[in-house]
Amino acid sequence: MAVYKRSYRSYSGRLTPAWSRFFVxxxxxxxxxFRSKFLLAVFVLSFFSPLICALxxxxxxxxxxxxxxxxxxxxxxxxNGDFFxxxxxxxxxxxxxxxxxxxxxxxxxxxxxxxxxLYFCRPFSRAEYVLGKLFSLFYLLSxxxxxxxxxxxxxxxxxxxxGWAWEHRSLxxxxxxxxWIYILxxxxxxxxxxxxxxxxxxxxxxxxxxxxxxxxxxxAINAVMRSNIGYYIAPGALITRVCAQLFGLESPVPIPAxxxxxxxxxxxxxxxxxxxxxxxxxxxxx
Amino acid sequence: MTPVIELEGxxxxxxxxxxxxxxxxxxxxxxxxxxxxxGAGKSTLINTLLGFYQPSGGTARIFGHDIRTQxxxxxxxxxxxxxxxxxxxxxxxxxxxxxxxxxxxxxSEAALERAHESLFYVGLGESRYRKVGTFSLxxxxxxKLAQAxxxxxxxxxxxxxxxxxxxxxxxRMIRMIKEMREVHDLHIVLCSHLLRDVEEICEEVLxxxxxRIVHYSxxxxxxxxNRRFVEMEPVGDSAAFAHALEGxxxxxxxxxxxxxxxxxxxxxxxxxxxxxxxGDVQLRRLNYRRDTLEDIFLKAxxxxxxxxx
Numbered sequence: 001m002a003v004y005k006r007s008y009r010s011y012s013g014r015l016t017p018a019w020s021r022f023f024v025x026x027x028x029x030x031x032x033x034f035r036s037k038f039l040l041a042v043f044v045l046s047f048f049s050p051l052i053c054a055l056x057x058x059x060x061x062x063x064x065x066x067x068x069x070x071x072x073x074x075x076x077x078x079x080n081g082d083f084f085x086x087x088x089x090x091x092x093x094x095x096x097x098x099x100x101x102x103x104x105x106x107x108x109x110x111x112x113x114x115x116x117x118l119y120f121c122r123p124f125s126r127a128e129y130v131l132g133k134l135f136s137l138f139y140l141l142s143x144x145x146x147x148x149x150x151x152x153x154x155x156x157x158x159x160x161x162x163g164w165a166w167e168h169r170s171l172x173x174x175x176x177x178x179x180w181i182y183i184l185x186x187x188x189x190x191x192x193x194x195x196x197x198x199x200x201x202x203x204x205x206x207x208x209x210x211x212x213x214x215x216x217x218x219x220a221i222n223a224v225m226r227s228n229i230g231y232y233i234a235p236g237a238l239i240t241r242v243c244a245q246l247f248g249l250e251s252p253v254p255i256p257a258x259x260x261x262x263x264x265x266x267x268x269x270x271x272x273x274x275x276x277x278x279x280x281x282x283x284x285x286x
Numbered sequence: 287m288t289p290v291i292e293l294e295g296x297x298x299x300x301x302x303x304x305x306x307x308x309x310x311x312x313x314x315x316x317x318x319x320x321x322x323x324x325g326a327g328k329s330t331l332i333n334t335l336l337g338f339y340q341p342s343g344g345t346a347r348i349f350g351h352d353i354r355t356q357x358x359x360x361x362x363x364x365x366x367x368x369x370x371x372x373x374x375x376x377x378x379x380x381x382x383x384x385x386x387x388x389x390x391x392x393x394s395e396a397a398l399e400r401a402h403e404s405l406f407y408v409g410l411g412e413s414r415y416r417k418v419g420t421f422s423l424x425x426x427x428x429x430k431l432a433q434a435x436x437x438x439x440x441x442x443x444x445x446x447x448x449x450x451x452x453x454x455x456x457x458r459m460i461r462m463i464k465e466m467r468e469v470h471d472l473h474i475v476l477c478s479h480l481l482r483d484v485e486e487i488c489e490e491v492l493x494x495x496x497x498r499i500v501h502y503s504x505x506x507x508x509x510x511x512n513r514r515f516v517e518m519e520p521v522g523d524s525a526a527f528a529h530a531l532e533g534x535x536x537x538x539x540x541x542x543x544x545x546x547x548x549x550x551x552x553x554x555x556x557x558x559x560x561x562x563x564x565g566d567v568q569l570r571r572l573n574y575r576r577d578t579l580e581d582i583f584l585k586a587x588x589x590x591x592x593x594x595x
Contacts, residue, residue, distance in 0.1 A: 008407055008435060008465065008466050008469055008472075009403075009438065009469070010438035010439075010440070010469070010471065010472065011392065011396070011400065011437055011438030012438070013392070013393075013396055014393060014396075015391035015392065015393075016388070016391050016392070016393055018358070018391070021388070021389060021391065024385070024388040024389055025389070028381075028385050032376070035376075109374065109375060109376070110374065112375075113371065113372065113373050113374060113375050113419075114368070114370050114371050114372040114373075115372055115373060115374050117338070117366065117368045117372055118366075118368070118372050118373075118386060118433060119389060120336075120337075120338065120361075121336050121338075121361060121364065121365075121366035121368075122361055122362075122386070122389050122390045122391075122437075123358045123359075123361045123362040123390065123391065124361075124389050124390075125358075280338070281333065281336070281338040282333055282338055282339075
């Protein structure tokens with residue numbers, strides 16, 4: 001029957017499993033993100049660093065090239081914890097920039113246009129909504145952080161042999177865990193600020209502002225009080241400390257790793273609480 | 287038959303304010319109207335039924351599902367058209383409706399098919415590839431209706447569906463709601479402060495005031511009841527005239543200088559004229575009239591009850 005001849009009819013067909021419905025939100029959010037040519041350009045640019053690193057790893061294992069350039073210790077680079085930490089530092093910067101650009105577009109438009117009641121009048125919970133939006137950022141940022149990180153690990157393992165992979169398996173764990181905690185923190189921060197500042201541009205600026213302000217404020221506390229307490233409110237320092245622990249390296253941030261983990265998880269908890277306050281069908285005015 | 291909506295001492299409190307105060311009733315009609323002045327608690331009741339607000343006391347059931355424990359089951363059979371603007375601005379209408387369908391659990395292809403159908407059904411077929419943010423107020427109302435029906439719910443809750451619509455658009459909206467009402471197994475809850483809309487559409491009416499139920503009326507029963515209402519303006523010994531009418535089995539009541547009568551079976555208008563002539567009473571005016579929803583509403587507004595039916 002032609003579509004325009006149809007009248008109202010109920011639906012009695014198959015339904016998708018309830019647990020999978022938050023992926024719908026992720027799918028639509030990703031589609032929306034990639035409408036931006038600027039985002040696409042930055043996303044493509046984020047693959048340059050992994051390609052260069054992969055090339056360096058390849059050269060590291062090419063005797064002809066090593067002989068040609070008279071490499072010291074017969075290697076171009078040393079593929080170790082420092083290498084992967086540096087790589088993730090670069091990629092983390094790009095990921096943060098991407099988050100500041102796309103993060104505000106996750107929740108702010110829904111709040112500004114009053115769309116939340118439309119989500120929550122369906123069999124779809126607030127937790128699933130946050131999870132769906134979070135997963136869209138997680139998916140995107142994964143391709144900037146741990147996916148290329150593991151790709152480089154795989155390239156090195158392939159060229160060095162299975163023994164290297166087993167011996168350095170802690171690096172793979174470090175790449176995964178440090179990327180995940182970083183993605184979780186910046187994504188939750190972006191979403192929380194996006195929920196509280198409904199204006200997209202302001203929310204983007206605020207994400208950058210909060211990160212830099214907290215780092216600066218933490219440094220000021222350290223300088224004034226001549227202590228290390230300030231590091232606990234500086235997200236960058238906390239991530240650095242946690243990553244150093246995960247990669248088994250000496251950290252430039254002199255606070256205990258457990259404390260850094262706790263501070264990061266507390267920040268994530270605060271962001272979730274902020275989201276919980278705003279992500280509601282209707283705000284209750286008491 | 288399971289009632290569509292059952293309220294059992296339902297109370298909602300925001301801070302120290304009681305918004306809904308122990309509502310108790312059972313509604314089974316195909317179209318249920320929620321009436322009340324601004325701030326009566328109509329929208330709060332709807333939002334509580336959808337699980338947006340937690341009840342502070344009592345509970346409610348929709349199709350037998352408890353709102354405290356089975357909210358997902360309730361939401362899967364309900365379509366909701368909110369009162370305020372609610373849309374995703376940078377999506378085309380068809381993508382938006384498809385998205386909403388998928389969130390309700392429809393597979394992607396089915397959601398797309400039903401999105402097209404819903405938009406054609408509400409009259410936005412030609413505009414379905416336009417972004418929702420560019421729509422006029424009336425079109426946004428229609429999009430909200432389309433998203434409420436895309437997943438084929440058993441109950442549609444419409445919160446002020448004719449808000450902001452011009453008269454032709456309002457008529458079309460009402461016609462559509464009436465059409466949907468005819469569909470088997472579909473129930474509609476219409477929340478409005480426009481008495482005309484409710485009277486045109488609804489079978490049952492629940493009137494709220496200050497968070498309490500002040501009146502329940504089964505309009506359908508009243509419409510179908512074989513009672514004939516006559517309103518007259520007698521001049522002369524109207525008390526004797528009323529007494530004479532009551533002698534014929536009619537029910538009479540005075541309001542100002544008017545006499546309202548419910549004619550009993552077998553009594554015709556000519557009998558009234560005959561009685562008037564016999565009692566030397568002039569009838570300055572005589573017309574058929576029964577209580578309109580407006581009368582019911584105004585009476586209910588003067589009433590105070592304990593919130594239960």
